[in-house]
Amino acid sequence: MSEPTFTVEYDDLSYTIAKGLLQIGAVELRPHQPFTWSSGWRSPIYCDNRLILGYPLLRSQVVSGFESIIDYELPAVELIAGAATGGIPHAAMLADRLGLPCAYVRSEAKAHGRGKQIEGYARPGMKAVVIEDTLSTGRSAYQAAQALRDAGVDVMAILTILSYDFDIATKRAEDTGIPAYRLVPYEVLIQVALERGDIQESDVALLMRWRKSPDTYGL
Numbered sequence: 001m002s003e004p005t006f007t008v009e010y011d012d013l014s015y016t017i018a019k020g021l022l023q024i025g026a027v028e029l030r031p032h033q034p035f036t037w038s039s040g041w042r043s044p045i046y047c048d049n050r051l052i053l054g055y056p057l058l059r060s061q062v063v064s065g066f067e068s069i070i071d072y073e074l075p076a077v078e079l080i081a082g083a084a085t086g087g088i089p090h091a092a093m094l095a096d097r098l099g100l101p102c103a104y105v106r107s108e109a110k111a112h113g114r115g116k117q118i119e120g121y122a123r124p125g126m127k128a129v130v131i132e133d134t135l136s137t138g139r140s141a142y143q144a145a146q147a148l149r150d151a152g153v154d155v156m157a158i159l160t161i162l163s164y165d166f167d168i169a170t171k172r173a174e175d176t177g178i179p180a181y182r183l184v185p186y187e188v189l190i191q192v193a194l195e196r197g198d199i200q201e202s203d204v205a206l207l208m209r210w211r212k213s214p215d216t217y218g219l
Contacts, residue, residue, distance in 0.1 A: 008185075008187045008188060008190075008191045010185075010188040010191065010192075013061065013064070013065050013068070013183065014183060014184050014185065014188045015188070015192060016061060017058070017061055017062060017065065017161065017183050017184050018184045018188055018189045018191075018192040018193075019192050019196070020052075020055070020057075020058040020061065021047075021049070021052075021058075021161075021162065021184065021189070022189075022192065022193055022196060022198055024051050024052070024054075024055055024058065025048075025051065026047060026048055026049050026050075026051040026052060027045065027046070027047050027162070027189065027193075028045070028046045028047075029044060029045050029193055029198055029199050029203075029207070030044055030045075030046070031044040031199065031203040031206040031207055032044075032203075032206075034217065034218045041214055041215055041217070042217050042218030043210065043214065043217065044206060044207055044210050044217070045164070045207075045210075047134050047162060049086060049133035049134055049161055049162065050086060050133070052090075052133075052161070053089055059093070062090060062161055062183065063090065063093045063094050063097055065161075065183040066090070066094050066131065066159050066183070067094065067097055067098065069157075069159060069181045069183075070098065070129065070159075073157070073181065074129060074156050074157055076127050076156070077098075077100070077127055077128065077129050077156060078100060078101070078126045078127045078128065079100060079101050079102070079103060079121070079122060079123075079126045079127065079128035079129075079153065080092075080094050080095035080098065080100050080101070080102050080103075080128070080129060080131060081102070081103045081104060081105055081118075081120075081122065081128050081129070081130050081131065081144065081148060081153075081155075082102070082103070082104040082105070082130075082131045083104070083105055083130055083131065083132045083140055083141050083144040084104055084105060084106050084107055084140075084144070086132065086133030086134065087104070087130070087131040087132045087133055087141075087144075087160075088104045088131075090131050090133060090161070091103075091104060091131040094131060101120070101121040101122075101126075102120055102121065103118055103119060103120030103121055103122040103128075104118075104119050104120055105117060105118050105119075105130070105143075105144035105147050105148060106118075106119070107140065107143070117147050118147060118148065118151055122148065122151060122153055123152075123153075124151065124152025124153065125152060125153075125154065126153050126154065127153075127154045127156055128148055128153050128154065128155050128156065129155070129156055129157050129158070129159050130144050130145050130148070130155060130157075130158050130159070131159050131160070132144075132158060132159070132160040132161075133160065133161050133162075134160060134161065134162050134163075134164075135158065135160040135162070135163040135164065135169055135180060135182060136164050136166060136169070136214075137166060137168050137169055137172075138158070138166075138168065138169035138172040138173070138180065139172075141158045141160065141180070142158070142172045142176060142178065145158065145176065145178050146176075155178055156178070157178060157179050157180065157181055158173075158178060158179070158180040158181070159180075159181050159182075160180060160181070160182045160183070161182070161183050161184060162182060162183070162184045162186075162189065163180065163182035163184070163185060163186060164186050164211060164214070165182075165185060165186040165187070165211060166211065166214060167212070186211055190204060190207050190208075
């Protein structure tokens, strides 16, 4: 059997988490039978990272990955905030691990009660990170970050389990000055899927094409 020509470098944790996501079915790749997202985009990948919650070892590895990013890149963090809904459980577990306050941000303010968008402990001047489970266009994560900023919170970064590394998400990071850190880059996921036999070498070009132009894929 010939060696794959598509190769990318990855660290042990990225490999372990990517492999775990594929093993539990949190990520499914179908280059030739694309899924349709709610936006109408056609996609060769479907991700449901909520499934991680049912696997304690993988769940702990994700939290450890976020903890490492904070230790090395963002040691001044004082608040962990989850973007609703996928980021909430991981934010809570990370905050518990670090002994820090936790909050979560709704997609919009409630239309009843106290009309809050931010729930939990968040105070003006606190340095925060926003936790997201999957970063695609970045819209929900950066909306959560803006809501926190509007409340006077200093948002230092977005942390996500998996990123598709779309150009639009990169532009949001540049425009807002809020960097995004991911445990599993898109190309690492593809590399691990190729090594596992989930996809073929001939599928890689299609998957890379989608990442560069997701709005026109399958048209």
